[in-house]
Amino acid sequence: MLRTKVLSLVARSGPSRLMSTATKLTTVEVNDKTGIATLTMCRAPVNGLNLELLKDLKTSIDEIESNKSRGLILTSSNATIFSAGLDIMEMYNPEKERIRAFWTQLQEVWLSLYGSSVPTAAAINGHSPAGGCLLATSCEYRVMLPKFTIGLNETQLGIVAPKWFMSSFLSVLPQRQAERALNQGRMFSTEEALQIGLIDETATSKEEAVEKCAAFLGTFARVNPLARALTKQQFRAADLQQLENERKDDLEKFLFFINQPAVQKGLGIYLEGLKKKAKK
Numbered sequence: 001m002l003r004t005k006v007l008s009l010v011a012r013s014g015p016s017r018l019m020s021t022a023t024k025l026t027t028v029e030v031n032d033k034t035g036i037a038t039l040t041m042c043r044a045p046v047n048g049l050n051l052e053l054l055k056d057l058k059t060s061i062d063e064i065e066s067n068k069s070r071g072l073i074l075t076s077s078n079a080t081i082f083s084a085g086l087d088i089m090e091m092y093n094p095e096k097e098r099i100r101a102f103w104t105q106l107q108e109v110w111l112s113l114y115g116s117s118v119p120t121a122a123a124i125n126g127h128s129p130a131g132g133c134l135l136a137t138s139c140e141y142r143v144m145l146p147k148f149t150i151g152l153n154e155t156q157l158g159i160v161a162p163k164w165f166m167s168s169f170l171s172v173l174p175q176r177q178a179e180r181a182l183n184q185g186r187m188f189s190t191e192e193a194l195q196i197g198l199i200d201e202t203a204t205s206k207e208e209a210v211e212k213c214a215a216f217l218g219t220f221a222r223v224n225p226l227a228r229a230l231t232k233q234q235f236r237a238a239d240l241q242q243l244e245n246e247r248k249d250d251l252e253k254f255l256f257f258i259n260q261p262a263v264q265k266g267l268g269i270y271l272e273g274l275k276k277k278a279k280k
C-alpha cells in the first residue's frame with residue numbers, strides 16, 4: 001500500500017485542512033483556526049478494529065503528534081457506531097502471522113493514544129463496546145450522544161480484557177466501579193455512563209460533541225504545552241511502562257488464550273449471534 005509519512009494537503013473545506021497519509025480507513029482534518037485535529041474512523045460497516053484500521057489509526061495519531069496539533073478529537077464517520085471494538089474476524093480461526101501483527105498493532109495504537117503528548121478527546125457518536133471503549137477511555141475527555149452504549153463487555157464474550165485495557169478504564173473510573181463493570185462485562189447507556197463518570201458530557205449531535213471536545217481542548221490554550229505534556233506523561237507513565245516492559249509476554253498470553261478451543265468456540269457462537277441479529 002502506498003503510504004508516506006510526509007503530511008500532504010489533499011483538500012480544503014472552510015477553515016479546515018484535510019490531511020492524509022494516503023490511508024483509507026481514517027481521515028485527519030485540522031481546523032486552521034484552533035489547530036485541533038479531528039481523527040475520524042471510517043471503516044464500514046461498524047469500525048471494527050482490524051489490522052488495517054489499526055495501522056491507519058497509528059499513522060494518523062503519529063501524524064497529529066508530529067504536526068504539533070493543539071489537540072486530537074477522535075470520532076467516527078458512522079452515524080450510530082463509534083467503534084464495534086476489535087474485529088472479531090481477526091481473532092476467530094486466526095492466521096498465525098496476521099494475528100501477531102494485529103495484536104502488536106493494537107498495542108502500538110494504545111501506547112500512542114494513551115501516551116500522546118497532544119491533549120485528546122473522544123466525540124463518541126455511536127455505540128462503543130470493548131475496543132471502542134478502550135479508544136475512548138484512552139483519551140482525556142469524552143462527550144457522547146444519547147441512546148448509545150459504552151463499556152468493556154469482554155467477559156460477556158468469554159474473553160478477558162488485558163491489564164492495559166484496565167489501565168485506561170481505571171484512569172476514568174474508581175477501582176471499585178471499574179472492577180465490578182469489567183467482571184460483569186457491563187455496557188452502560190449514555191445516561192448511566194454520565195452518571196458513573198465514564199463520560200464527561202453528553203451532546204445532541206456529532207457537531208455539538210466535537211464542539212464540546214474542542215472547548216475542553218481549548219482549556220489548555222493558556223497552559224504551557226511542555227508543562228502540560230510532562231504532567232500528563234507522569235500520570236500515565238507507569239501504565240505505559242508496564243506494557244512496554246511486558247509487550248512480548250502480553251502478545252504470547254493473548255495468542256495462548258485466543259487459541260484455546262473453548263475461546264474459539266465462544267467467539268464462533270458470538271459471531272453467529274451477531275450475524276443472525278444483523279439478518280433480522
Ligand SMILES: CCCCCCCCCC/C=C\CC(=O)SCCNC(=O)CCNC(=O)[C@H](O)C(C)(C)COP(=O)(O)OP(=O)(O)OC[C@H]1O[C@@H](n2cnc3c(N)ncnc32)[C@H](O)[C@@H]1OP(=O)(O)O
Nearest residue numbers: 048084085086087088127129130131160254257274275278
Ligand atoms: C489473562 C490475560 C489474557 C489476555 C487475553 C486477551 C483476550 C482478548 C482480549 C480482546 C479484547 C477486546 C475485545 C473486543 O473488542 S471484541 C469485540 C467486542 N465487540 C462487541 O461485542 C460488539 C459487537 N457488535 C455489536 O454489538 C453491534 O454490531 C453494534 C456495534 C452495537 C452495532 O449494531 P448494528 O445493529 O448497527 O450492526 P450489526 O447488524 O450488529 O452489525 C453489522 C455487521 O457488523 C458485524 N460486526 C459487528 N460487530 C463486529 C465485531 N466486533 N467484529 C466483527 N464483526 C462485527 C456484524 O456481524 C454484522 O455483519 P454482517 O453484516 O452480518 O456480515
